[in-house]
Amino acid sequence: MTDSxxxxxxxxxxxxxxxxxxxxxxxYTNSFDVKIKTEGFYFIPRLPAGYVIDDELYQxxxxxxxxxxxxxxxLLKQTSAYFVPLNTDDIHVQRALFxxxxxxxxxxxxxxxxxxxxxxxxxxxxxxxENLSIDYDKVTSIAIAGNSGSGxxxxxxxxxxxxKPISDLIVIDPKFDTPSRWAKVNDVKVIHPEMNRSKSDFxxxxxxxxxxxxxxxxxxxxxxxxxxxxxxxHLTIVIDEVxxxxxxxxxxxxxxxxxxxxxxxLLGRATKVHMLLVSQRFDYHSIPxxxxxxxxxxxxxxxxxxxxxxxxxxxxxxxxxxxxxxKGTGLIQxxxxxxxxxxxxxxxxxxxxxxxxx
Ligand SMILES: Nc1ncnc2c1ncn2[C@@H]1O[C@H](COP(=O)(O)OP(=O)(O)OP(=O)(O)O)[C@@H](O)[C@H]1O
Numbered sequence: 001m002t003d004s005x006x007x008x009x010x011x012x013x014x015x016x017x018x019x020x021x022x023x024x025x026x027x028y029t030n031s032f033d034v035k036i037k038t039e040g041f042y043f044i045p046r047l048p049a050g051y052v053i054d055d056e057l058y059q060x061x062x063x064x065x066x067x068x069x070x071x072x073x074x075l076l077k078q079t080s081a082y083f084v085p086l087n088t089d090d091i092h093v094q095r096a097l098f099x100x101x102x103x104x105x106x107x108x109x110x111x112x113x114x115x116x117x118x119x120x121x122x123x124x125x126x127x128x129x130e131n132l133s134i135d136y137d138k139v140t141s142i143a144i145a146g147n148s149g150s151g152x153x154x155x156x157x158x159x160x161x162x163x164k165p166i167s168d169l170i171v172i173d174p175k176f177d178t179p180s181r182w183a184k185v186n187d188v189k190v191i192h193p194e195m196n197r198s199k200s201d202f203x204x205x206x207x208x209x210x211x212x213x214x215x216x217x218x219x220x221x222x223x224x225x226x227x228x229x230x231x232x233x234h235l236t237i238v239i240d241e242v243x244x245x246x247x248x249x250x251x252x253x254x255x256x257x258x259x260x261x262x263x264x265x266l267l268g269r270a271t272k273v274h275m276l277l278v279s280q281r282f283d284y285h286s287i288p289x290x291x292x293x294x295x296x297x298x299x300x301x302x303x304x305x306x307x308x309x310x311x312x313x314x315x316x317x318x319x320x321x322x323x324x325x326x327k328g329t330g331l332i333q334x335x336x337x338x339x340x341x342x343x344x345x346x347x348x349x350x351x352x353x354x355x356x357x358x
Contacts, residue, residue: 001072003036010034010041013068014061021060022051035096040075041065042096044086055080058097063320065099070322073101076342079315100342104131106324108347115353118162124234126162128332129347134297136166136234138336140268141275142297145282145312150302151328153178155348156240156278157357164188167234167274170213172206174241181357203249203257210260213237213273217264220271232272237264242279243286258288265294282311299346301330316343 001009011034015026025031031049035042043061045053058081066075084098107130111117121127124136142159146152160182163169169188173179176192183190191209193202213235223230239245246254264273265288277295279286298312304323309316313333321343323329328348 007034007036007041010036010065010068013064014043017064018060021057025050033093040098040100042084042086042098044093044096046092047095053081053097058082059317059319061097062099066320066322069101071105073103074105074322074344075320076100076102076344077316077321079317102131102342102344105322106345106347107131109349109351111349111351113353114158114161114351117351118165121162121165124166126159126166128349132332132334132344134334135336135338136163136274138338139274139296139334141265141277141291141295142299143282143295143312144276144278144299144301145280145308146299146301146330147280147303147308150330151348152278152280152301153240154328154358155299155301156238156276157182157353158349158351159276160186160188160238161353163236163276167236170209170235170237172209172237172239172245174202174244177240178358179238179240185354185357200249200253203245203253206245207253207256207260210237210257210264214260214263214267217267217271217273220273221267224270234272234274236274236276238276238278240278242277243281243283246286262288262290265291269294281308296335298333298335299330299348300332301328301346301348304330313343321345 011027014034015028022031027033031046033044035044051057062075062077069075082098084096086094086096088094109127109129125133126136127133144152144155157178160169160179164186171179171183171188171190173190173192180190180192191206193199216235220232246257265275268274277287282292292311300309300312304318306318309318309331313331321331323331323345324347330346331343332346333343
């Protein structure tokens with residue numbers, strides 16, 4: 001399909017579906033035009049117009065175009081109207097609404113041998129989907145949320161395996177489940193509850209480990225002060241079922257836990273200390289606000305609706321985002337300077353790994 005055919009196709013889709021929104025104005029009455037760019041398309045209104053150019057119109061066009069372009073392009077959802085200035089002297093058409101896109105749709109990676117796959121990766125790239133990867137040098141903290149059975153443990157095992165060659169790991173596993181089995185097979189330090197010990201004991205031990213990591217951050221800061229170019233080994237603190245940790249422990253211990261988490265989240269970026277947090281849901285009871293603000297890879301798997309995305313994606317209206325069916329699917333947002341602002345459909349890789357972990 002050529003650009004001009006695509007142009008015409010989008011114009012027709014909008015002419016037919018926008019009707020009521022546009023008070024009957026169409027591109028045939030010269031009320032608007034569409035222009036294809038490499039990174040997306042422009043909707044160019046001719047002003048003054050008999051319709052209002054607002055967030056509602058933007059989202060409406062998004063809805064129509066998103067379905068019309070699927071699966072050739074994935075439109076990248078914006079939280080509000082995305083205006084761009086156009087290079088012309090004609091005031092009537094000096095602005096456009098921009099609809100950025102990605103070519104194709106999100107595709108799941110299928111990995112026949114996860115361990116081999118992880119060791120064959122070079123550098124700090126973590127592949128997530130066929131056309132999406134993250135650079136671990138550019139992100140600090142990762143969160144995975146999802147209802148029971150959505151594929152969180154499966155996703156976590158994937159991350160643990162691909163992170164192992166890139167980063168030192170400390171695994172905290174309040175359920176003494178999959179992550180502990182993974183850690184045992186892979187000879188990685190794990191903190192889990194023990195028989196005959198109280199919940200507060202477990203959280204105290206965990207606070208101890210966080211406090212050591214904070215000391216490490218302080219040492220690394222001193223090194224950076226002398227040599228800002230110093231290269232550190234990544235350290236990732238992995239916490240499964242974060243929500244369950246602060247439940248049922250005394251207030252002082254919970255407060256220390258929150259305070260340590262906040263400090264690590266805030267100071268870890270420059271010193272290569274990361275957090276990977278997994279929880280059925282995240283809210284202000286499970287993590288401190290400052291930790292939420294430092295999360296820069298956000299994943300919600302399983303049920304996607306306005307309630308489940310509220311905390312990780314507070315500005316997101318999920319309307320018009322095509323979420324694939326199946327296990328380990330949902331939404332992802334990566335906030336770094338490499339990826340444009342975008343919330344994308346996510347499919348966690350499907351893989352084969354050693355027996356006895358999952
Ligand atoms: N990306 C995926 N590809 C293929 N199968 C998957 C994927 N994610 C999950 N599954 C399947 O779904 C099952 C349930 O996933 P998992 O145990 O990870 O869910 P969970 O969210 O951790 O649930 P719970 O919170 O109850 O432990 C897995 O055993 C696996 O077979």
